[in-house]
Amino acid sequence: MVLLGSNDPQGICFVETKNLDGETNMKHKAAHKWTAPCVQTDADAAAFSGRIACQGPNEYLYKFEGNLSFKPADPRAIDDDAYKGGPAQVPLDANQMLLRGSSLRNTECAFGAVVYTGHESKIMKNSPSSRSKRSKIELKTNTLIVLTFAFQVATCLFASVYSAIWNNAYKSETESYLAWDVRSDAVSDSVFLTFLVSLGTWLL
Numbered sequence: 001m002v003l004l005g006s007n008d009p010q011g012i013c014f015v016e017t018k019n020l021d022g023e024t025n026m027k028h029k030a031a032h033k034w035t036a037p038c039v040q041t042d043a044d045a046a047a048f049s050g051r052i053a054c055q056g057p058n059e060y061l062y063k064f065e066g067n068l069s070f071k072p073a074d075p076r077a078i079d080d081d082a083y084k085g086g087p088a089q090v091p092l093d094a095n096q097m098l099l100r101g102s103s104l105r106n107t108e109c110a111f112g113a114v115v116y117t118g119h120e121s122k123i124m125k126n127s128p129s130s131r132s133k134r135s136k137i138e139l140k141t142n143t144l145i146v147l148t149f150a151f152q153v154a155t156c157l158f159a160s161v162y163s164a165i166w167n168n169a170y171k172s173e174t175e176s177y178l179a180w181d182v183r184s185d186a187v188s189d190s191v192f193l194t195f196l197v198s199l200g201t202w203l204l
Contacts, residue, residue, distance in 0.1 A: 001098045001112040002052060002068070003031045004039040011036025013098075013107040020061060020101050020123060029098060032090045035068070037077040045111040047073050054092065057116050059125035061099060066092040066115075099123065 006013045011031030018024050031039070039045050054066025069089045072078055078088070098104075098112060101123040116122065 001100075001114050002054075002066075002092055003029055003096045003098050003110060003112045004035045004048065005031045005037075005044070006110040007040065007108040009037070009040070011039075013110045014105045015098060015102040016105050017061075017099065017102045019103070020099060020126075026105050030095055032068070032092070032096060034072075034078050034080065034083060034088055034090050035070070037079070038070075038072050038074070039111045044073075048111075050113075052092070052113060052115055054115055057120035057122075057125060059122060061122055061126070062094050064092065064094045064097045068092055 003011065003013065005011045011033070013029050014026040015029055016024065016026055030036075039048050048070065050068055050070025052066055052068050054064065067089055069087060071087045075083075075085050098110065100116075100121045104110060118124065
């Protein structure tokens with residue numbers, strides 16, 4: 001978040017970044033001297049309008065470059081001879097950046113504009129992806145399962161193709177005892193015979 005102002009007239013605030021870098025000492029942050037007097041209350045923040053152009057999301061915690069273009073609601077609030085009125089453009093750096101994961105200290109409130117959210121925030125850019133932990137036995141078992149499945153598929157395909165070829169070549173000579181041309185409704189005509197066939201199938 002880019003700091004625009006705080007309850008302090010100079011736009012100063014203090015943050016603790018131990019969740020980011022492990023340091024427990026407080027760091028000094030300050031809004032730009034042109035935005036600080038323009039954003040000191042909730043009403044000022046709601047009325048503030050501007051545009052921020054900055055570098056893309058990256059993992060560097062203490063590097064930030066950009067600029068802010070805005071038109072002050074009250075130009076008289078900017079007490080600086082360099083300001084000539086009209087739209088203002090100010091540079092931004094890491095001193096105006098409040099990082100996600102840091103904590104506000106000794107400051108009642110701070111106002112800012114969010115520039116990086118979600119997975120684009122710097123704390124997420126510095127979070128390494130967690131590796132899945134698996135034991136050697138689990139990895140070996142998974143490998144054997146895949147190999148067994150592949151072997152079974154190959155065996156079934158080979159047996160199916162070979163069976164089709166063999167039946168076409170030798171069925172009439174070696175399987176003459178089978179009733180290949182029996183009517184499909186011959187068995188279904190007898191309810192008792194159908195029951196016996198079904199019972200035998202269940203038992204087997």
